[in-house]
Amino acid sequence: MSQTQSVIAPTALKTKLSVDRVSMVFERDGKQTDVLDDIDLEVGDGEFVCLLGPSGCGKTTLLNAMAGFLSPTSGEIRVDGEIVRKPDPRRIFVFQERGVFPWLTVEGNIGFGLSKLPRAEREKRIAHYVKMVGLQGFEKTYPQELSGGMKQRLEVARALAVNPDMLLLDEPFGALDSITRLIMRGELLRIWEAERKTIIFVTHDIDEAVQLADRVVVMSARPATIQQIVNIDVPHPRDISSQRYLQLRDGIFQQIGLAHKL
């Protein structure tokens, strides 16, 4: 595999997350499946990285391992130099909107991770994030009565409210309609620029990856390996018809083996 466009992580950033020779083998009914094969990756502090690959390639498994829900069969994952062994509120996993708790109101969901704070402080934070994701007026509403996009914003707000250093997003906009999805991408970038969290974003949508990320990690089908890491050197806000943008996008299309003519 030639790595023509591979770029080392920007040197100015301190390493936040390092994935070191991680492999993962699942065993089901006595049959072994290799899911991840020798993954190496470094992510800098405040960086926005997309893991891109076909459905079922193991990128969600990698994200789960970063969050501490799964432990790798071999190799190790470190955050701030510390080996990841279990989930931690410093890195919050955002599921598709399925993760919001249906038995809590919008306020209750956002305040879920804040029970240790004094009441006044908690309410201030809830109000802040309600405003940030544009859910004013829905504080007392139950998720059942919200639209898909609102639920997704709610889950992001719940994650941000505990002030994590890292967000792990698993195809967060996959279940939304295409217009809402575009709006949500803009919102996420706005939030990222305001709060500068490290973001790992799993997606199978090439356009989405190129629009959002500082770097796109292209993964192969199972067992997943890193095929290529593409540095998206287009400043935000990105002009998605610019020459450079299209060049990078087409490069990834070709890398994955898709001609871009139908």
Place this chain on the structure above:
Amino acid sequence: MNGFSQPGRVERVFWPILATALLLALWCYSVRWSGTRVFPSPVEVERGLAELLRHHVLWGDIVDSLRRVAYGYGAAVAIGVPLGLTLGWYPAANQVVNPVMQILRPISPIAWIPVAIIFFGVGDDAAVFLIFLGSFFPIVVAAINGVSSVPAVYRHAGRNFGLTPPQLLAKVLFPAALPQILVGLRIALGIAWLVVVAAEMIAVDSGLGYLVIDSRNSGKRYDLVVAAILLIGVIGLVLDVLFRRLEKLRSVRWGFRFES
């Protein structure tokens, strides 16, 4: 006209009244037609009910039955829900306990009557014990199923926010399982009401069940028998309706699919 057209408001009142009236007429007519001396007509039942009310026995019996249900069912809820949550939370423990529960569960609570009488003698305690047994197993099973069907996403989210196991149980698993637990509690309440009547027919000498059997044994007062039976139905219905109110609470409504 099939089930998908919307009948008007007048019809909502008209049809039930018509059906009830027809049924009463049919009952009245067949009593007269068969010339029975024993089985009462609706009018006689109504008179029987009035008689029961006048002699103030009825309230005492109703209170006795409800008290037994409250104690037995209350104890079953207090023990069954935490136990079910725990067993659902630790599948290994559930595997150990499950076979025993599966054998004890289908034993009719009524079949425990002789044993209950040895333990508690003839009286309230025996009846309360039977109600406890009848409602305990459905509650435990509902709580186990409720917890074990909580989507993994919720558990992961809870752990991600740094919750300790007891917090996870209280703040994620319990609320997530609550709709299913409520369904189990409602079914168990129905069973409790069924068992109390049966227990009172055999093991004690007060309550609505006793009223039914006593009215028959002491002088074939079938008007009182039917009056008591209908009353059992009405009270059971009231209990059920009250319980359904709980299911409308906003924090659990998400779990009931056919709620509008």
Place this chain on the structure above:
Amino acid sequence: MRDDNAARMNLRLLLRPLAFIAVLLLLWEIGIRRQSSHLLPGPWGTVEGIVDLVRHGLLLKYIVASLFRVTWGFTLAAALAIPLGLAVGWYRRAEMALNPILQILRPISPLAWIPIAILWFGVGDLAAIFLIFVGCFFPLMLTAINAVRSIPAVYVNAGRNFGLGTPSLVYRVLYPAVVPNLIVGLRITLGIAWLVVVAAEMIAVSSGLGFLIVDARNAGNRYDLVVAGMLIIGVIGLLLDLGMQSLEKVKSFRWGYSED
């Protein structure tokens, strides 16, 4: 190596519940030994009771008698209640008309009907079958009504769209759509039938497992036979439930139950 591990895991899964049962039996035996009255049997006494019943040829006879009543009562109730419930569920106005009556009759403990059953059918099989019938009829009818009413309108519209007439709509869309719900209802109701037959036999007839329990106690405090009877009631109830559960596993019904 791995096969070996798997086998060891399976063994452990089997051993733990068995060990738990053994501990319970031991506690039971110790509890009985320490008691002064010697009324209740220990596990060993219970086994001897069962052997005693088998030797006198009573066990099989009583099991057959109980199952006979359950089969008739349950089958009759299903044969009447399901078609009726499906029809009533389909016609909105019929459902509105009958709903209040059903809601009042349903929570009446089937045992409360005992005086009426004896009045109409005398002491014997018919009375017991009637009680089981009453106990099963109302839950089954409500299940059938709800099953029809919860068919998504999309299915019916899709069926119509493909040009199905009413008979083929019923056969090809409605029937398969309600079957999963009906089977759940049948399973719950069979449990109720088993509960009712035991109670009915304790009061209204002189054979069957329920009678065994009452008779063993009244005729000479043979509590070993009482507990033996209870155990057998539990085991048969479990077998009935497992039988109904295996119906839920039939492929073409499977879609109605959750995937995992």
